[in-house]
Amino acid sequence: MIDSLKHLPTSTASHADLAGNFTDLAPPLTARQAAIESARCLYCYDAPCMRICPTEIDVASFIRNIHDGNVNGAAVGILKQNIFGGACARVCPTEILCESACVRNHDAEGQPVRIGLLQRYALDHATLAEHPFTRAPANGRRVAVVGAGPAGLSCAHRLAMLGYEVVVYEARDKSGGLNEYGIAKYKLTDNFAQREVDFILSLGGIEVQHGRVLGDNLHLADLHAQFDAVFLGIGLSASRQLGLTGEDAPGLAAAVEYIAALRQADDLASLPVPRRAIVIGAGNTAIDMAVQLRRLGAEEVTLVYRRGYESMSATLHEQEIAKENQVRMLVWAAPNEVLLDAAGRVRGMRFERTRQLDNLVAGTGEFVEIAADAVFKAIGQRMDPASLSDPMARELENRGDRINVDAFYRTSVPGIYAGGDCIAQGQDLTVQAVQQGKLAALAIHHDIESKLEAA
Structure with a gap:
């Protein structure tokens, strides 16, 4: 558990009672519901839902397959474009992507086809006897992938399909990245993240080595010399x-650390739970943190953001989840001082009221104090400097704390590619990371094939 929270009490509820608070956020469709919902789709010729999907899933086609009783066909169609289709069906913000583009939003119904739930239905009910894709004959080429999250495993899977031998190096004990460690427990339940990883690896041709940390026991220069290409995810x-x-x-921690501990906990009743908590941030991670604290038994949880509701990166759907769980939201307030008790532990926080001034956030000189036993930061992530500490890694061009890549996910160092949250593109969505990994694999294949033809 996180050292800075060890002084906090654990929940008074049992593990069984707490586990009941972390069941599916959106219950899956029944067969009857899926049939009715799929019948609502108009199967648009130029389907806007497909055009807005980052992984370019043929939405109308898979829904048609569900309607026709061809669930396996629907599942394979999804997986062809998005090998993490199961996780994305559960965590993707469909309300701002495919479902927002659904033409059903514009008629008298005002209710889109529930594409995310239909995608989940197809993948949960498919009865595939074996992996739906086969590997091309081995081509004798090897690629290193650093990071076993959605971007890395998507890249590895596509390369394996193309006949490459892929070695994936992962720092943590489990693969899956944020799907395993960073998503609210009520969004990915029943060890789904690991089952999806197992499915992806069942294709063959992919070796995963855990406990390999870039900048520590793994170095970019070595990978560059030993492999035909390297992908950084x-x-x-x-x-x-x-x-x-x-x-x-003590009492101040990063939200992602607590979420990871929560997702890995065998006994939810063993987790430290503050009676009063503050979460600083306005993204989906902040919402996940605040809601999960409430479900663990925290009496008061206040989410604080320095701008207004309209500027929050968390979707309106996520904000509604917070409100439904009685999370208090305080906007136009910026952290000013951590308040400590006589023992040096967090007892609250002082915030300065803010306002917008020429598109910037400015302090007003008015302050408010909020009592809390713990404060959780959900103000964004950055690159770990140690990850890119070796000489070759320092050659990578970056933008801020992200790696810069071209349109084909090539970095400034030939033979090294990157995708996912570590690059300066996208909105840090799982579905975008999957697509970037897939496209990077195709770029790697194209570049290697081009070199062979030139030789």
């Missing part, structure tokens, strides 16, 4: 700092 593993005195005090 290392994510953003370090939490941003508030820059305030007392930030290392």
